[in-house]
Amino acid sequence: MDTHTQSTIGDNYSDNFESEPDPEQNLEIKQTPYRKVKKNTTQSRKKQSLHTKLMRITPTYEMEQKIVTAKKLNNNELRNLNAELLRQIEKQKEEIRILKRMEFRQSKALEKFESSKSRLPMLLESHNKEILGMREQIRTMKTRYRKSQESLREVEDELEKNKNRLNKYKALVDDENLQERAELSKQLNIAQQKVKELETKIQELEIHIQHLIKNHKYEVNIEKAQSKKIKFTIQELEEKYNRLEIQLLEKEKELEVWNIYSNRQRNITQKMSSSRSTPSVKSKFNERVPPLTPPPVRMKRYEERRRQSKKQKESMLKKVNLPSPRAASDTKSNQTSMSQPLSRKDFCSTATHNGRLRVPTHVTARSNDDMPTDRGLFRLAQPSTSSSA
Numbered sequence: 326m327d328t329h330t331q332s333t334i335g336d337n338y339s340d341n342f343e344s345e346p347d348p349e350q351n352l353e354i355k356q357t358p359y360r361k362v363k364k365n366t367t368q369s370r371k372k373q374s375l376h377t378k379l380m381r382i383t384p385t386y387e388m389e390q391k392i393v394t395a396k397k398l399n400n401n402e403l404r405n406l407n408a409e410l411l412r413q414i415e416k417q418k419e420e421i422r423i424l425k426r427m428e429f430r431q432s433k434a435l436e437k438f439e440s441s442k443s444r445l446p447m448l449l450e451s452h453n454k455e456i457l458g459m460r461e462q463i464r465t466m467k468t469r470y471r472k473s474q475e476s477l478r479e480v481e482d483e484l485e486k487n488k489n490r491l492n493k494y495k496a497l498v499d500d501e502n503l504q505e506r507a508e509l510s511k512q513l514n515i516a517q518q519k520v521k522e523l524e525t526k527i528q529e530l531e532i533h534i535q536h537l538i539k540n541h542k543y544e545v546n547i548e549k550a551q552s553k554k555i556k557f558t559i560q561e562l563e564e565k566y567n568r569l570e571i572q573l574l575e576k577e578k579e580l581e582v583w584n585i586y587s588n589r590q591r592n593i594t595q596k597m598s599s600s601r602s603t604p605s606v607k608s609k610f611n612e613r614v615p616p617l618t619p620p621p622v623r624m625k626r627y628e629e630r631r632r633q634s635k636k637q638k639e640s641m642l643k644k645v646n647l648p649s650p651r652a653a654s655d656t657k658s659n660q661t662s663m664s665q666p667l668s669r670k671d672f673c674s675t676a677t678h679n680g681r682l683r684v685p686t687h688v689t690a691r692s693n694d695d696m697p698t699d700r701g702l703f704r705l706a707q708p709s710t711s712s713s714a
Contacts, residue, residue: 558641565634
């Protein structure tokens, strides 16, 4: 809504709401049928008065709220307009200030330009004066140059005299063999300087040797400590390796037992299928007693142990700087998995993250006769087939 329309709506409404009743209110009052009440009873009169008051209050209250909201909206819009106008006024004031500053600067520049025109003859006079001063300086420099030439001639004469004196002194020195003495004194000075330099070098080398000895001892101690740690870690790894070998042998025995038991069950099922027996008895023979722990828990435990052992081996190999045997172990494991029959733990170890199960490649390559007859394992493998499909 525009401000003009809101102002007209607000002006149409009066301040005294009782003097201007709403026509809708009158219609509502006429439509409501009044009950017949006895004239003598006081309770009926009170109820009727309350009912009429409520009927009078509710529509007027709604109209009051509407008018108040309209006035508030009008006031808010007027405030916004006032704020915008004040901002525009401030912007215009700033523009006026900037324009005044520009006018002041331009007026100053014009005054300077006008004053420079009037100062042209003064500038010419000052230039002429400078030329005269430069000419005087040139004259003074010429006089100084002449004086310096005369002084140079005098100095050259003195040098010639001194050279003659030096020649006389050299002749005297040659007669008394003073050259050999001077040479020997020079050689002594040179030898003394060399001895001092050698002494300083010897001291520096001795200090350097002491530092080297200390560093060598420190490095030897560090290497000894590292060798001790490495020996200790090697012993621990050997012990762990022996334990793992024992565990492997035990697991292989368990797997062999499981395979023997599964082969026996196959033979029993074949015999029972040839004979006449009820299907309930066959299912009982094929069923196996499930373990106490569920297969996902066992799979998680087995994977955690395997990861821990791998991490320990890799850390020790990095310390000793030996090549990691991952590739060889992976190839050997693939060969053994293809050659050996599938066990219960191998079948359960095919689980991936998030609880999903997948069948490895060497399992799909086998025939259905080599698969285990345990129903629990067959149920675990079913979701993997659905996911692959």
